[in-house]
Amino acid sequence: MSRPPQSRPPGEGTASPAAEPEKRRAILHAAVRVFAEKGYHGCRIADVARAAGVAYGLVYHYFRNKDELLENVFAEQWTLFIEALAAIDAGPGTAADKIAGIFRFVFDVYKTAPAAVRVLILEVTRTPQGLRAGSTRETFARALELVAGVVRQGQARGELRAGADPTLAAATILGGLELAVSGMVVGLVPASTEAEIDRARQQAVDLVVVGLKA
Template identity: 85%
Template sequence: MSRARQSRTAPKGAGNEEFEPEKRRAILHAAVRVFAEKGYHGCRIADVARAANVAYGLVYHYFRNKDELLESVFAEQWTIFINALAAIDAGQGTAGDKIAGIFGFVFDVYKTAPSAVRVLILEVTRTPQGLRAGSTRETFEKAVGLVADVVRQGQARGELRADADPIVAAATILGGLELAVSGMVVGLVPASTEEEIDRVKNQVVGLALVGLRA
């Protein structure tokens, strides 16, 4: 068996599940940093292994190649976002509070993990493989459905316009959110400090609610 093939097989003692999730997570987090710094096409698996402080072959134990590593990054981040939407949808508060909470969650992630947001915004548009894991029709439908449910709750309580189509409203909210964050990522919208990020968030939330409030 060649050294190349050996590097892709499970390392000795790989059955120890106690440590595997932590190592896999460390590799994913390192991949986010490396992808953000070098770009997907500019980085190598060796760069990710070095950033994660793990052996080169261990990356191949968890991921077949760089494509699968990027897909896993997308899938993990989308899962976090969907779970946050579900929690906001099921929580207490007015529809306006919940819509503000959706924006607040994403903008807080931008503050604490800008590299992850940068990878999601820039690499998903450049890498078709990313659309297979996370940015699928099913995922978009789930996100839109959760936000639409928030809109329906607001309509039922008389907080939001009854004539607004919940699906259209949800797509508009998520679309505005994506474009606002994209503007910050590429430097079009000033967001170098927490104060600037909060100012953008408050403006976007206000604009999103202007057309929806009853």
């Protein structure tokens, strides 16, 4: 599966610096589509290159092997999620508004990029690479910290129950979010239309917020 650096085709590193990030991004996005369609273990680097519309050898210019490609897919998605949590935490609104915003962000990603969500949900539990890249203890701790901060703000303003432990509440919110999306990915929660996705999101938010309200 891996390929030694010295075997890269000649001229592979001659792309202009401005074009490199775009090509790398195209490969990552193609990998998401291929992983979602064929599964991580069922696809090859050649499948990713074909989907990205690039030469087979160019994939190896950016990624040593399929494992590293998957790691980067996870890392990119987790970075986007943490950035979204930080923006919601720093933004205006009540604690309930911010919790709803967290769910809205994830459910909107499911609407616009279901393949990415499918890969994250299904492959992270099957591959050690997923646990190394992004789904680390440090990343989860950061997500937990941000959501716990939202809960603390709500408690300080009297919007949420003062007796609830913020960290446990944050873990419950994130766990409920993951399971709700997992239910949609595997077909247990209706999500074939935007209306069904919105309905699932609103019900999930209502269940979480009702349990935390003062």
